[in-house]
Amino acid sequence: MKSFEYSAPRDEAGVLSVLSAEAGHTEILAGGTDLIGLMKKFIVTPDRVVNIKEVRSLRGIDADSEGVTIGAVTNLDDILESPHLNEFPSVQQAIRNMSSPQLQAQGTIGGDLCQRPRCWFYRNGYGRLAAASLIADGDNRFHAIFGNEGAAKFVSASRLAPALVALGAEVRIIGPGSQDELFMPLASLFQTPRTEWQRETVLEPNQLLTHIRIPRQGAANGTYEVRHGEGPDYPLVAASAALRVESGIVRQAAIVLGQVAPTPWFSADAVRAIVGRPVTEVTADAAGEAAIATATPLSGNGYKVQLAKVAVKRAILSAAGLETGGF
């Protein structure tokens, strides 16, 4: 790993004061479960590493009548164990599925949202967008089946984003100025990069994600991940659903897929298919079918389209508290 400066500020202002505006100069260290590996392989080579785990205001879970606010460096296990999250089984399920005591104890919610793509071309040093032709012609069995028309063909790696986006979570972002503070929907945090320097989030190099807020909207919610095995490997496809059901009919829905596109993938087609109907195996299946209508699989990942359909169906059934019929 390349030598670097190390900084561990104690407050938010301190963090902003050491973040550089220059892309690639500074990396933010939280749990480190992703960053350290990337640095060891020279995939990212920062001059400065800023550890934000010493910032107290970034840690912890607060709840009021309108929502739950989670600090960005709160550990995933702490979130899993918090009673405040009991009304969000979709989040709990996504954490549980990580199946890794180490990742859950060390990893943070902010780190999960901001982790870099798992694309094996990127991880082996071929670049992230530069690898586009390699991916198109090469082994793309785990790559994107939606939103992959441009150079970015990797999939968003976040395990929690589908659930949090479906629940309508918001994020608080600070910087670059010491007084700059911004609240926005989590969905807007993610972007499909168009250049090698653009990240998978809209955060500027000198901005910091500080908190995630999940509103209490009374939506039934559930996550389903298609997992090759029971271990800490990333799922092949994930889907999360948040449904507002009145008198047995879905009045409002948010359905978000993970591991299928360069960003968490909001499926308006699936929402249209389920809203106005009761949740049954048939309607859930139809929503799954609708979700994949616009899929654009690459040369070697057509099977993921089927998995996306199933994941959507099962996320909806799970949100409604019904049997999924599968593992």
Next chain:
Amino acid sequence: MANYVWPKFGTATVIGKRHDRVDGVAKATGTAKYAYDINPAGMIIARLLGSPHAHAKIKSIDLSPAKKVPGVVEAVALKKADDELLFQGEEIAVVAAESEAAAAEGVAAIKVEYEVLPHFVNDTDLAAAKAAGMTGKGGKNISLAKEPGDDDDEDEFTEKEINRLLKESAVVVEGEYGIHMITHMCLEPHGSTCEWKDGKLVAHLSTQNVSGTGPQFAGPLGITADDVTVHCDYIGGGFGSKFAADTWGVACAELSKKTGRPVKLMLDRDQELKIAGNRPSGFLKCRVGADKNGVITVWDSEQWGTAGAKPGVVSEKVVPYVYEPKNRRVISHTIKTNRGLVRAWRAPNHPQACAMSQTAIDDIAAKLGLNSLDVFKRNLVHVANGKAEVYAAQMDVAARLIGWNDKWHLHGKGPKKGSIVEGLGLAIHTWGGGGHTSKCTIRISPDGGVSSTLGSQDLGVGTRTAIAAVVAETFGLTIDDVQVNMGNSKYPASGPSGGSTTIGGVSESNRRGSLDALDKLLAVVAPKLGVTADQLEAKGGRIQVVGSPSKSLGWKEACSLLGMNAIEAQGEYVRGSKDAKTGADSKLSNSQVGGVQMAEVAVDLDTGVVKMKKFVAVQDVGTIIARKQAESQVYGSVIMGIAYALFEEQIMDQASGAFVNCEIADYKLPRLGDIGDIVVEMYEPESEYNRGVVGIGEPPVIAPGAAISNAVANAIGVRVSTLPMTPQRVLEALKGRKA
């Protein structure tokens, strides 16, 4: 001279019992030191630069930028201009530095100009390999019941005869089966810590060949093997890939000599996967004829695969596997690819052969609508290793343990719950496992201390515990009374741990040495008890007169009679040797085991995800020395089998020639939640005990691929042709496409 036999059946007090590992606490608490844990004062760390390209020529190498990196102490090139690189990761240079980070930075700074050459990494498509000129001469395994006439052309006759037999068969299965290349993925990567003392090399090497690697260092370093001490107390996985000093081991020793400091060089994870060993792939296309009962009448197959950058292929001699019908034609082709070089992987050739052929036998059952177990049983007429009756008995045991008769349904005809279906499958295996050549020194001290010293190694399988059990049994002591010294090449030489030969070899040498040492002790004790030595026995911690235990001495008291003179006896066994006097085979060890394995799986038809429900492994093993450790071998094998059946695969990107999943995060392995309920049953009638010790480090890893593939086929009603059976391949098989 002692009579070298084991205690009579049913009389042993230590061997065959359940013992905790003698080094279990040391391993669990971290006091056990692996090569990776050896950190001599003043040590520097070395890292290796490997080729980024699958195929290239080096135009130039410049190490000077690396040497300028702060902290870098030394850099050495392992290749020179014009050298050809045949696979990604191939060794180019090493850099030693004050820290691991500086060494890595030094490696990154090395300037190498490459001329990138066309690569070929495709091992699945024989036609493509032929077109690319990458195929080589394989072999043939042809046998026909009918002899050709004097005027017949042999090939033509074979072709005609095979076609005739196929035509006359009640059923013909035409199938394609395959199993991808996997790597050894040792948790402790390959490497060593080397230091020089008074002009002599001490190499702390992660090795399964303590007594054999000294000369591999000595040659290239221009010293004699006597000037090398190889040391390895513990090893974090080998599986057949750690017999050699390796280029990087020698480079580590050279760096240490050059810098005058101890140097540690362990491979990085991706290097461990890319260059430290792989298991050849195998793909097979066949036509198999059978009668209406499913008994094979003719086997005709063609196979191919790759062993990496040098020619090699799964041996056609073991295809079809265990079942060897008299009428068969097996033809193999090698494919040279720009992939890492093959190393022995637990039971070389057998897992692939089993997965490529016993799947076809199951497809016969499917096509005829028969019970697979019946078909596997009926085909035992084709078993040529003399174990047909044992297999039949083992099949009954396994069937009972998995509940075969209750759960069996015809292929694809089981009940469906939601999108879940379940299935059963089986396969059988065979292996040699005869003991290797081994020497040891057994010592009895006047204070009662007992030790065995030998240049063997404990691969993590419990060899220390087994040796302690053999010595304790012989002296009437417990395993805690025995000190086992191993892992040093200066100790009496013992063979490398390969071919499941270790337990046979070390049991031989230690039983012999202990019996000889005991004779010497009894000779000293006899006058004290007023009897002759042959009237004495060692039992329950005492030396006693046979038949009158009251006339005895405690072990310590007996040993105190030695005065100043410890007893030392050399135990020695030469592989395959006969008794000097009688010319008979050794009664202590034997070879040739078999086993029957059955798998029960559940498959989600909508996602293609396969889950293990239950796995039963019935194994014959000869005389069991350390029961828990023997069982552990089977558990570990089955888990490794589940890994290659459902998860692991070296994924080569065809376009770039890159080994793309060369990190733990991407190289899929099963976790505890993926292995289901594993039932291990040792098959051990008295006749087995009386055979002597046979190694089983490898055999139980052979059959899981076929057994699990057969179970999946039974569940879903179609064959997933290629292992590992990932969700993708299962879904594609269900869609009727070749997966």
